[in-house]
Amino acid sequence: MSNILLIEPDYRSKFPPLGLMRISTYHKEQGDAVTFARGKVLELRNENWHRIYIASLFTWELPRTVKTIQYYTPSVNNPFTDIFVGGIGATLFPEYIRERVQCHIIQGALDRPNMLGSGTPAIVPYLPDYEIIKSVQWKYKPEDSYFCRVTKGCIRNCPFCAVPLLEPEFGYLSCLKGQIQEIRTRFGEQQHLVLLDNNILAIKDQFKGIIKQIREQGFETGATRNSKKRTVDFNQGIDARFITKKVAQLLSSISLSPIRLAFDFDAIEPVYRKAVHLLADVGFPEFTNYVLFNFKDTPQSFYYRLKVNIELSQQLGIRVTGFPMRFIPMKDVKRQYVSDGWRWRYLRGIQCVLQATHGMVSPHPDFFAAAFGESYEQFIEIISMPDRYIIHRNRFKEHEAAEWRKLYTKLSPTDKEDFLVTLEALHTSPNRKADLKRHKRFRDILEHYYPHGETPHD
Ligand code: B12
Ligand code: SF4
Numbered sequence: 001m002s003n004i005l006l007i008e009p010d011y012r013s014k015f016p017p018l019g020l021m022r023i024s025t026y027h028k029e030q031g032d033a034v035t036f037a038r039g040k041v042l043e044l045r046n047e048n049w050h051r052i053y054i055a056s057l058f059t060w061e062l063p064r065t066v067k068t069i070q071y072y073t074p075s076v077n078n079p080f081t082d083i084f085v086g087g088i089g090a091t092l093f094p095e096y097i098r099e100r101v102q103c104h105i106i107q108g109a110l111d112r113p114n115m116l117g118s119g120t121p122a123i124v125p126y127l128p129d130y131e132i133i134k135s136v137q138w139k140y141k142p143e144d145s146y147f148c149r150v151t152k153g154c155i156r157n158c159p160f161c162a163v164p165l166l167e168p169e170f171g172y173l174s175c176l177k178g179q180i181q182e183i184r185t186r187f188g189e190q191q192h193l194v195l196l197d198n199n200i201l202a203i204k205d206q207f208k209g210i211i212k213q214i215r216e217q218g219f220e221t222g223a224t225r226n227s228k229k230r231t232v233d234f235n236q237g238i239d240a241r242f243i244t245k246k247v248a249q250l251l252s253s254i255s256l257s258p259i260r261l262a263f264d265f266d267a268i269e270p271v272y273r274k275a276v277h278l279l280a281d282v283g284f285p286e287f288t289n290y291v292l293f294n295f296k297d298t299p300q301s302f303y304y305r306l307k308v309n310i311e312l313s314q315q316l317g318i319r320v321t322g323f324p325m326r327f328i329p330m331k332d333v334k335r336q337y338v339s340d341g342w343r344w345r346y347l348r349g350i351q352c353v354l355q356a357t358h359g360m361v362s363p364h365p366d367f368f369a370a371a372f373g374e375s376y377e378q379f380i381e382i383i384s385m386p387d388r389y390i391i392h393r394n395r396f397k398e399h400e401a402a403e404w405r406k407l408y409t410k411l412s413p414t415d416k417e418d419f420l421v422t423l424e425a426l427h428t429s430p431n432r433k434a435d436l437k438r439h440k441r442f443r444d445i446l447e448h449y450y451p452h453g454e455t456p457h458d
Helices: 018-029 059-075 088-092 094-098 176-187 200-219 245-251 266-281 299-316 344-355 365-372 376-384 387-391 393-410 413-428 432-438 443-449
Strands: 003-008 033-038 051-056 083-087 145-148 192-195 232-234 286-293 319-326
Touching: 003 018, 003 059, 018 033, 018 051, 051 059, 051 088, 059 083, 059 088, 059 094, 083 088, 088 094, 145 176, 176 200, 192 200, 200 232, 200 245, 245 266, 266 299, 286 299, 299 319, 299 365, 299 376, 319 344, 344 376, 344 387, 344 413, 365 376, 376 393, 387 393, 393 443, 413 432, 413 443
Parallel strands: 003 033, 003 051, 051 083, 145 192, 192 232, 286 319
Antiparallel strands: none
């Protein structure tokens, strides 16, 4: 019997660490003792483990992941053979880990034999061990859900998406009914169903059968359990290009909520509009649609796409909530990337607007106008304001923001462009106070961003 430690670094993780949960099932079946924890735990570090598995998720959490690996290095005999690191971050940017810490990195899905050592089977077919997540304080969301996946990969190759790198081949993974039944038998009935497929509709003809299984497993339209609504969430969204009348009807036969489409770039607009129409026709009232920005787009395109959602909501009597998705490059470890069409201040401004709305853009015209402005010019003005004037709009509106506006409207287009560059430079400057002291050209308006040279707390 071996002593196995599974570690998820203590980054914010919404869903449970499915990779580690599968590894747990495999080891428990071998008769090994498995312990799961999040982050750095002194008692666990002081023990000696036969093997430690450390997960990784977003690339911008790799610095924290590396620190976690370093922390547990003394807890094994040989980190090269006894610490296994895998998951999404390790697959997208293994060099980052390799150059900083000793361990054995496994890239990609655990879908082949011998990946965890000679004679080990493929891990993907193992059921996630839901027991282990009960041993930590951290609450994964949504609680009480079946997390399943029917397909891997995607048939498309969108340049802003990591899926073609992570899972290069599209294909069928395993039967949904079997997955749900096995989870039910081992861990009891769950309230909701979350499907993590990247592009489930690409399965085409087999989709009808999947919908039938979803219905039969207790997730038909209007389904309830213990008098509470049950929901099905195709969490990564459904591809508007595959929505036909027939697909819309199939979707309307399950308790799908919310509908998630993506309005990622301008050229997809006609297809996107058609998909929303078809889905509204079969009775879907609520949409939460991803809106990509900071890729090859511009603030104009972003504002326009959000407005299309308002327009569709009014036209069809539905609610199309926008869910902005900021593009982050595949090897980003800092999350500070600004694409050519955008400016740092604008991205920051959007973050401040979204702070109050949990990342969502309301389809209600009045809310939208108040949050994002009635015109593109107003939108740019709002996201150019100092953070606290955006976040606490009402508090600062009368005096401070009005003063700021006087100064801002006096700036010529060239001034505004230079001002945006100055704001970004100050934001990243290690000597901000000294830079501000020396600065002359935008001194008055900068006072609003850095009163007396200080960075205000919101
Ligand atoms: C579900 C999901 C989410 C969930 C939360 C995920 C979570 N776990 O908390 C939600 C919806 C909240 C989300 C949000 C976002 N996401 Co997301 N998300 C995903 C998705 C679909 C699956 C991730 C997941 O949890 N998988 C479960 C893992 C554990 O299982 P698995 O992938 O099958 O893992 C296999 C292997 O990796 C391996 N493995 C896994 N763990 C381990 C551990 C060890 C030790 C070993 C050896 C192996 C191993 O074994 C597994 C079985 O084969 C991926 C896309 C994808 N197809 O992977 C994007 C993805 C990770 N997300 C991405 C992005 C960009 C985001 C957002 C920033 C979007 C945005 N712009 O707002 C936000 C950020 C949220 C935040 N916290 O800041 C990018 C990340 C790119 C990057 N540079 O890291 C991805 C890759 C999507 C993409 N299309 O590009 N996301
Ligand atoms: S369709 Fe979706 S999952 Fe597929 S490559 Fe494009 S963004 Fe990624």
